[in-house]
Each structure stands twice: as structure tokens, then as C-alpha cells.
Amino acid sequence: MWRAGSLRDRLTFLHATDIELRTVEDQFRTYTALLRGGAGLFAANRDTVTLAEFRAYVQRIEFQALYPGFLGIGFTPAIPASERERFAARAAALGVPDFRVRPPSDYPVLSPILFAEPPNPRNQAAIGYDVMSDPVRRDMVERARDSGQPAASARIQLVQEIDANKQAGFLVAMPVYAGGTVPPDLDERRRRYLGFVFGAFRADDLFNSIVAAEAEEDAAFAIYDGAPGEATLLHRSTVAPNTTPGRLTREATIELGGRTWTVLFEQRVSARRASALPEIGLVCGGGLLASALLAFAAFRQRRTQDEIRRLNASLEARVEERTRDLRDAAESLRQAGEERARIEEVLRQSQKMEAVGQLTGGLAHDFNNLLAGISGSLELIETRIGQGRSKDVAKYIAAAQGAAKRAAALTHRLLAFSRRQTLAPRAIDANRLVDGMLDLIQRTVGPAIDVRHTGADDLWPALVDPSQLENSLLNLCINARDAMPEGGRIVIATENRWIDRAQAAAHDMPEGQYLALCVSDTGTGMPPEVVARAFDPFFTTKPMGEGTGLGLSMIYGFAKQSGGQVRIASEVGAGTTVCLYLPRHRGEADAEGIDPERRPMAQAGAGETVLVVDDEPTVRMLVTDVLSDLGYTAVEAADGAGGLRVLQSDARVDLLVTDVGLPGGMNGRQMADAARVARPDLKVLFITGFAEAALFGNGPLEPGMAVLTKPFAVDALAARIREMIAPSTSPPPPRSPS
Known part of the structure; x- marks a missing residue:
């Protein structure tokens, strides 16, 4: 009987400590x-x-x-x-x-x-x-x-x-x-x-x-962070009433989040779970009642075993119930996470479609206006010529040209936003560029606004297109002016910035060294929801007719295409700061060049021939007419295969003028590369609407190759053609035998 009581006490104690340990681990x-x-x-x-x-x-x-x-x-x-x-x-x-x-x-x-x-x-x-x-x-x-x-x-x-x-x-x-x-x-x-x-x-x-009171009734515990001691004590359980200390103890450890917790347990004995020790005295003192006591002992032993089985079942049921609750909670969390992810994906898709709709709607509106001006001017030119009123033709020509130039500017802004514009990067000194623009900026923003430039000494150069950087700076200053209708201050700051890993992750850009060009104003500022949409194309807070909504999107595209980033910090009532981050260039900044005086265009030499390859008949007609005016012989082809046949023949070709995107499976760059196998000195002028991957996908252009972006002025085309052919005073070598 003594052994049965001792076994019952030990099992009760061990089960209580196990459930306390398991509860702590499950809750964690x-x-x-x-x-x-x-x-x-x-x-x-x-x-x-x-x-x-x-x-x-x-x-x-x-x-x-x-x-x-x-x-x-x-x-x-x-x-x-x-x-x-x-x-x-x-x-x-x-x-x-x-x-x-x-x-x-x-x-x-x-x-x-x-x-x-x-x-x-x-x-x-x-x-x-x-x-x-x-x-x-x-x-x-x-x-x-x-x-x-x-x-x-x-x-x-x-x-x-x-x-x-x-x-x-x-x-x-x-x-x-x-x-x-x-x-x-x-x-x-x-x-x-x-x-x-x-x-x-x-x-x-x-x-x-989290610890069940019934378990604490059987085992008191203390939890320590590491070795037991007052300095490491996390918690000591409350001693249950009507219990006395038992003789059993236990020490266990729990590994939680890289820390080792020590748990010391002490047995507690309650009146309703007292051990069978009193019965032992009765057995020892009642020799005459041995048989009765043996029967009584057997009866108590069965009761003890029944109680142990009941306690086992009760403890296991509580553990199973707690485990089931935890599984249900984890499943609910998983389902909630999946539902949130699904809803957020639907929201992102909706926002994408809204942006596409806004973009196409804005494009349709602006281009319809411009096409109306061009088409109407051409119709009136035709009418006035038929009426013999040639004096009125000039103003309609000017109107059509103006609309065409505005359309070209709009497409350039869109290409800048999409990072597909054709750039002409140079190593620039940003301090020198800003100083050269201060007078223009001051005249643009007006006398009510004070414009200042704070430039860092020993500023790093950056490899960017200087004209695009100037446009971006002017756009930022105009936006700053519009945010200060009562006047204020614009500060243009240039400095060297080292972007570490944490900053790079926050700004969505590679870590490294950058030239920072920041424009700050003392204007009205922007709320967070406006800052979040500031780079969206056609998004503007200006009144109708006072802004296209493409200025900041163009700046964003230019910065990303140049390998950098642009970020906005703004607070309502406290002004706005927009910073362009451009990668540091390891070379020296280019010296300022002096534009040569414009001279009359030299005419073609005898027999000089230009091959024109473009799938658009209007463009071919324009280029061949310019070539004829300059005295060149023009040969036309409508696709890459046709152009390559001419280049692989014995015909003289001093210059290849080709579009990049051509039908028939061969683009302009592939045609030029194939032709240079037999004509290694062939000069090539690519005319393209944007910086296509087909043009620059294999690296930078080789010597003797150049790019002219559509739409272009006729005199710009003529100057580029003459510039490329002029250095050669003798006919190109014949095609190498294959």
C-alpha cells in the first residue's frame, strides 16, 4: 500500500510538471x-x-x-x-x-x-x-x-x-x-x-x-532565465491554499528563442490527494486484523489505481484540448493570412488597371487635341492653296509644326517615365551645371522667390544626360514655385552621399556612392496620399490646364534609367524636398565644350551613296528627299532582309540609315552587325523612336555608329548625315569576299 501511494504521488507530480512545461512551450x-x-x-x-x-x-x-x-x-x-x-x-x-x-x-x-x-x-x-x-x-x-x-x-x-x-x-x-x-x-x-x-x-x-490552477495545486514552480538565482528569476508560482510541501522535486530546461530557461518544481500535497501513509501505521499496529487490513489494503490499492487512471485521462484530455485549441488558432491565422493576401492581390490588380486607364485616357485626350491641330491646319493649307490665298498658308504651317513639336515633347516625357528614352550621357559636374542655370531658374520662378545653391566641395561627378538633368532641375523648381503662391525660398543642394544597406533597402536602390541633387521649398507641402501618387503619369493636383501630370513621372524615369533613384520628403505646411540620387562616376567631369559656329551644309561628293531602311514609307520619303537635296544617291529598302541584300552586293554604300524595329525577323542592329562582317568600316545611323533593347542589348554602340531619335528636324538629319560621311574623303572599300 505504501508503494501504491508513493507511485500515485510521483505520477501525479510528474504529470503536473509535464503539463506545465508543455503549456509554456505550446503558448510560446x-x-x-x-x-x-x-x-x-x-x-x-x-x-x-x-x-x-x-x-x-x-x-x-x-x-x-x-x-x-x-x-x-x-x-x-x-x-x-x-x-x-x-x-x-x-x-x-x-x-x-x-x-x-x-x-x-x-x-x-x-x-x-x-x-x-x-x-x-x-x-x-x-x-x-x-x-x-x-x-x-x-x-x-x-x-x-x-x-x-x-x-x-x-x-x-x-x-x-x-x-x-x-x-x-x-x-x-x-x-x-x-x-x-x-x-x-x-x-x-x-x-x-x-x-x-x-x-x-x-x-x-x-x-x-497560461498555467492551469489544477496543475499548480500538485506542483509549484519557479522559472529562471538561465541558472537559478534572484537576478534571473522570471516568475514564482503562487502557493495553492490548503497544500503542504511534498518530498518530490524536479529540475527541467526549456529552449525558447535562443534562451535556456530553468524550471524548478516542488511537490505540493493537498488534503484530497494525501498519500496512503496513515494506512501504513494501521497495518503495522493491527496484527490481529491482518486479513481484514490486507483486504482493506487491496481495496485502497484498487482505488489508488483507479484515481491514477482518472488523473491520467484528465491530464491527457486537458493537453489534447489545449493542443486542439492551438491548432485551431494557427489554422485561423493561416486562413486569415491567405485571405488577406488574396484581397491585396485583387486590390493591386485594380490599382494597376486604374493606372493603365488613367494613362491611356490622358494620352488619348492630349494626342486628340494635337492631332486636331495638325489635321485642321493641313486641311486649311489645302483649301487656301486651292483658293489662291498663299499668304495665309504660313500661319497654318506654323500651327501644324507647333502641334507636332508638342506631340514630340509629350512622347519624350512618356519615354522618360518608361525609361526608354535615348540618352546621351556625359560625365558632368553638377555644381557647374546648377550655377549655369541659376539665372534661368530665377527668371522662371519670378522675383518673389529667393533661389539659392549650396554645393558641396569636391563633389563627385555623375554620368548622365546633361540636358535631361537640366530639364529635371527646371521642372522641380517650377513645381516648387507653384507650391509657394505667396513667395518663399528654393534651395538647390548638391552633396556626396554614401547609401548603406539599411538606407538602400528603405529607398529601393543599390547601396553605394551617389551624387545627391535636392530641391527644397518652403511651400504648402503634400499629404502622404499625394506623395504616394506623385510619380504616377498624368496625376496632378494643379487646376485643369495648368499641368500635364508628367513632370515628376519624367524625372522618375530619367533617374531610374540613369541607374539612380528619386525620393520625396514632404509635410503639410512645412515644405517639400525632392532628391535625385545619381551613381558616382569614377572618372573626371567633362570640360565645357564650345559649340562651333553654324556653317553652310557641305554638299555630297561625287557618287556618295546612302542606303535607307525603314518600314514606314513616309519616313523613307523624308530621308531620301533630304539626301537628294544634299546631292547624295539614295537607295531604299523596306525591311532588314532587303537592306542586307544591298549591303552584301558590290554596290557602293557610304552610310546606312536604318530604323531599329523592322519587320521580317531581322531588326536594324542585327542587319548592321551582319553587314559589318563584309564591310567592317560601314557607318551606321540608327533612327528610332525610343531606346529599344534590340539597339543596346549587346552593349554600347560601336565606333562609326550613332543614334538619332524620332521625331527629328530635317536640318538635324542633314547635319548628322553630313557629319558621319564628311570624315571619309575616299570611297569605302569594296565588300570583302565571303
């Missing part, structure tokens, strides 16, 4: 799933989540109702220390006003708490606290960042402890990476690291809420 997995869902929110929103979106997620998972021991869930971004003051504007755009990073720190990377939900006084007290300022918290952050797994902190006192009722606590961090997935190697994880979603826990509140 549940909380990790909640944090993983918060991290997934960033992947679903292209790495940017506002306070309203984060708060909606916390409300949707019924945080306060289902997880009472969980003090708060939040997000902490990773930002360079140099962005400490400027980050306040970014926080305001995400819905967190009056943001301030604290305390001061010399660490090069900051991790201030940006969101902490639900918004109770304890969690609000944590907003702005720099987690990296504390070595214990910093260790947790770096383990999470480098491993890609959730990491728990050591025992700490939470920043949220703002009253006298203070408890030991700990944090759990779930890393967030650009793009959503965990990168495969350490360097990539550090480069794409954006911050972490965290859970904050008050230890006493947590363990009192």
Missing part, C-alpha cells in the same frame, strides 16, 4: 505564430505598413481577448543613426505624429519602437525607445537579424513598466526582411533587414494566465 509557439503573422503583414504591403494597418491586424486577431498574458505587440524599424532627426517625418507619414528617438546613443544603427499595440498607457510609453541603446535588447535583435528566427531577450524590466506594480519581463523579436522571405545567407540577411516585430511580456501576468 502560438505567440511566435502571431509575431510571424505581423511580419507577414510587411511582405503583403511591399515592406511598408502604416499604423492604421498594423492596428487593424492586432484587432483582427482579437489580441486582448484571446491572449491576456501578452502585454503588447509592435514594430521597430532599423535606421542609420544619421537619420535620427529626419525619421520623424517618415514616422508622421506612417501615422505616428510627434515621434522622437530616445535615449541618446553612439551605436551606428537605431531601432526605435514605432508601433506598440494595443494603444494603452503602458505601450504608448514605449514609443520612440531605441532598443539598440540597451546591450541586452541589442543581443536579442542581432540574434534575430542574423538567424532569421524568433529570438527572446534575457530577463529585463520593460519600458512599459510605468507604475509601482513592476514585474520582470522579456521580449521576443521576429525579424522582417525586404521582400518577405528570409535570405539564405548571413550577408544577404543583414543587407535586406528592415527591423523586427516584437512581443512584450510581463512574466507574472503571462504565467499566471
Whole structure:
């Protein structure tokens, strides 16, 4: 009987400790799933989540109702220390006003708490606290960042402890990476690291809420972060009433988030579960009643075994019920995540279609207006010539040419936005370029606006198209002027910028060295929803007729095509700053060239021949007429195969003028490359509407090749043809034998 009672006590104690350990581990997995869902929110929103979106997620998972021991869930971004003051504007755009990073720190990377939900006084007290300022918290952050797994902190006192009722606590961090997935190697994880979603826990509140009272009645416990000691004590369970200490103890460890917790258990014995020791005395003292006592002992043994079986069933049922609840919660989270991803994909597709509709509608409107001007002018020219009123023809010609030039400007802006314009990059000194434009900018914005230029010494050069950069700068200054109807100040700043990994991830650009050209104004500023759409084509906040909505989209396309980026920082009532980031050029800036005086165009030499290949008859007619006026012999072909037949014959060809996009399976670049096998010195002038991949896909143009962008002026075409043929004073060598 004594053995049966002892066995019952041991099994009861072991089952109670097992269920307490399993409950803690299961709850930690549940909380990790909640944090993983918060991290997934960033992947679903292209790495940017506002306070309203984060708060909606916390409300949707019924945080306060289902997880009472969980003090708060939040997000902490990773930002360079140099962005400490400027980050306040970014926080305001995400819905967190009056943001301030604290305390001061010399660490090069900051991790201030940006969101902490639900918004109770304890969690609000944590907003702005720099987690990296504390070595214990910093260790947790770096383990999470480098491993890609959730990491728990050591025992700490939470920043949220703002009253006298203070408890030991700990944090759990779930890393967030650009793009959503965990990168495969350490360097990539550090480069794409954006911050972490965290859970904050008050230890006493947590363990009192998750450990069953019935289990605590059989086994009291204490949890330590590491080796047992007062400095590492996280929680000591409350001693159940009407219980006394037993003789059994147990020590166990739990691995949670990279930390090892030690759990010490002590048996508690209640009156209703007292052991069978009193019966042992009766057996020893009642020799005369041995048979009766033996029968009684057998009866008690059966009762003990029945109670053990009942306790086993009860404990297993509770474990199964808790496991089922956790599985259901995890499944609900998974389904909610899938539903959110589906809805967001539908929303993104809807936004894409809206942008396409806006783009095509804007194009149709503008081009219909321009075509009406061109078509109407041509009809009136025909009518006036028929009436013999030739004096009126000149103004209609001017009107048609003006409309055509505006159409060309519109297509150039669209190509700039789509990053398909043909650029002529040069190594430029941005300080010199800005200084040369200051007078023009000042005249454009008017005397009510003060224009200043602050240029850095030893500014790095950049390899860009100077005319496109000038257009971009002028556009930005005009936008700044329009934002200051009562006057103000425009500051054009140029400086060298080193973009590290964190900044590169935040700005969606490669890390490295950049020339930064920034235009700041003291105007009305823009709300976040306008900033988010500022680069959309045809989006404008100006009144009808005062803006096309293509200025910023053109600047965006030019910056991206040049290998850089453009970013806007704005606050309503506090002005706007737009920064162009252009990659540093390792060479020297080009010296300013002096345009030669215009001279009469030289005529063609005897027998000089030009092959014109274009599938558009109107363009072929235009080019051949220009060639005839200059005295050249023109040969025409409508596709690449026809042009190649001429080039592979013995005919003299001094220059090939060809479109890039040709029908028949052979484009202009392929035709030129094939012709140069037999005619290695053949000069080639490509005429194209945009920077096609077929033209530049195999690298830069070879010597003796040039590009002229459609639409072009006739005198520009004539000058380029003469320029390419003029250096050659003798006929080209005949075709090499194949």
C-alpha cells in the first residue's frame, strides 16, 4: 500500500510538471505564430505598413481577448543613426505624429519602437525607445537579424513598466526582411533587414494566465532565465491554499528563442490527494486484523489505481484540448493570412488597371487635341492653296509644326517615365551645371522667390544626360514655385552621399556612392496620399490646364534609367524636398565644350551613296528627299532582309540609315552587325523612336555608329548625315569576299 501511494504521488507530480512545461512551450509557439503573422503583414504591403494597418491586424486577431498574458505587440524599424532627426517625418507619414528617438546613443544603427499595440498607457510609453541603446535588447535583435528566427531577450524590466506594480519581463523579436522571405545567407540577411516585430511580456501576468490552477495545486514552480538565482528569476508560482510541501522535486530546461530557461518544481500535497501513509501505521499496529487490513489494503490499492487512471485521462484530455485549441488558432491565422493576401492581390490588380486607364485616357485626350491641330491646319493649307490665298498658308504651317513639336515633347516625357528614352550621357559636374542655370531658374520662378545653391566641395561627378538633368532641375523648381503662391525660398543642394544597406533597402536602390541633387521649398507641402501618387503619369493636383501630370513621372524615369533613384520628403505646411540620387562616376567631369559656329551644309561628293531602311514609307520619303537635296544617291529598302541584300552586293554604300524595329525577323542592329562582317568600316545611323533593347542589348554602340531619335528636324538629319560621311574623303572599300 505504501508503494501504491508513493507511485500515485510521483505520477501525479510528474504529470503536473509535464503539463506545465508543455503549456509554456505550446503558448510560446502560438505567440511566435502571431509575431510571424505581423511580419507577414510587411511582405503583403511591399515592406511598408502604416499604423492604421498594423492596428487593424492586432484587432483582427482579437489580441486582448484571446491572449491576456501578452502585454503588447509592435514594430521597430532599423535606421542609420544619421537619420535620427529626419525619421520623424517618415514616422508622421506612417501615422505616428510627434515621434522622437530616445535615449541618446553612439551605436551606428537605431531601432526605435514605432508601433506598440494595443494603444494603452503602458505601450504608448514605449514609443520612440531605441532598443539598440540597451546591450541586452541589442543581443536579442542581432540574434534575430542574423538567424532569421524568433529570438527572446534575457530577463529585463520593460519600458512599459510605468507604475509601482513592476514585474520582470522579456521580449521576443521576429525579424522582417525586404521582400518577405528570409535570405539564405548571413550577408544577404543583414543587407535586406528592415527591423523586427516584437512581443512584450510581463512574466507574472503571462504565467499566471497560461498555467492551469489544477496543475499548480500538485506542483509549484519557479522559472529562471538561465541558472537559478534572484537576478534571473522570471516568475514564482503562487502557493495553492490548503497544500503542504511534498518530498518530490524536479529540475527541467526549456529552449525558447535562443534562451535556456530553468524550471524548478516542488511537490505540493493537498488534503484530497494525501498519500496512503496513515494506512501504513494501521497495518503495522493491527496484527490481529491482518486479513481484514490486507483486504482493506487491496481495496485502497484498487482505488489508488483507479484515481491514477482518472488523473491520467484528465491530464491527457486537458493537453489534447489545449493542443486542439492551438491548432485551431494557427489554422485561423493561416486562413486569415491567405485571405488577406488574396484581397491585396485583387486590390493591386485594380490599382494597376486604374493606372493603365488613367494613362491611356490622358494620352488619348492630349494626342486628340494635337492631332486636331495638325489635321485642321493641313486641311486649311489645302483649301487656301486651292483658293489662291498663299499668304495665309504660313500661319497654318506654323500651327501644324507647333502641334507636332508638342506631340514630340509629350512622347519624350512618356519615354522618360518608361525609361526608354535615348540618352546621351556625359560625365558632368553638377555644381557647374546648377550655377549655369541659376539665372534661368530665377527668371522662371519670378522675383518673389529667393533661389539659392549650396554645393558641396569636391563633389563627385555623375554620368548622365546633361540636358535631361537640366530639364529635371527646371521642372522641380517650377513645381516648387507653384507650391509657394505667396513667395518663399528654393534651395538647390548638391552633396556626396554614401547609401548603406539599411538606407538602400528603405529607398529601393543599390547601396553605394551617389551624387545627391535636392530641391527644397518652403511651400504648402503634400499629404502622404499625394506623395504616394506623385510619380504616377498624368496625376496632378494643379487646376485643369495648368499641368500635364508628367513632370515628376519624367524625372522618375530619367533617374531610374540613369541607374539612380528619386525620393520625396514632404509635410503639410512645412515644405517639400525632392532628391535625385545619381551613381558616382569614377572618372573626371567633362570640360565645357564650345559649340562651333553654324556653317553652310557641305554638299555630297561625287557618287556618295546612302542606303535607307525603314518600314514606314513616309519616313523613307523624308530621308531620301533630304539626301537628294544634299546631292547624295539614295537607295531604299523596306525591311532588314532587303537592306542586307544591298549591303552584301558590290554596290557602293557610304552610310546606312536604318530604323531599329523592322519587320521580317531581322531588326536594324542585327542587319548592321551582319553587314559589318563584309564591310567592317560601314557607318551606321540608327533612327528610332525610343531606346529599344534590340539597339543596346549587346552593349554600347560601336565606333562609326550613332543614334538619332524620332521625331527629328530635317536640318538635324542633314547635319548628322553630313557629319558621319564628311570624315571619309575616299570611297569605302569594296565588300570583302565571303
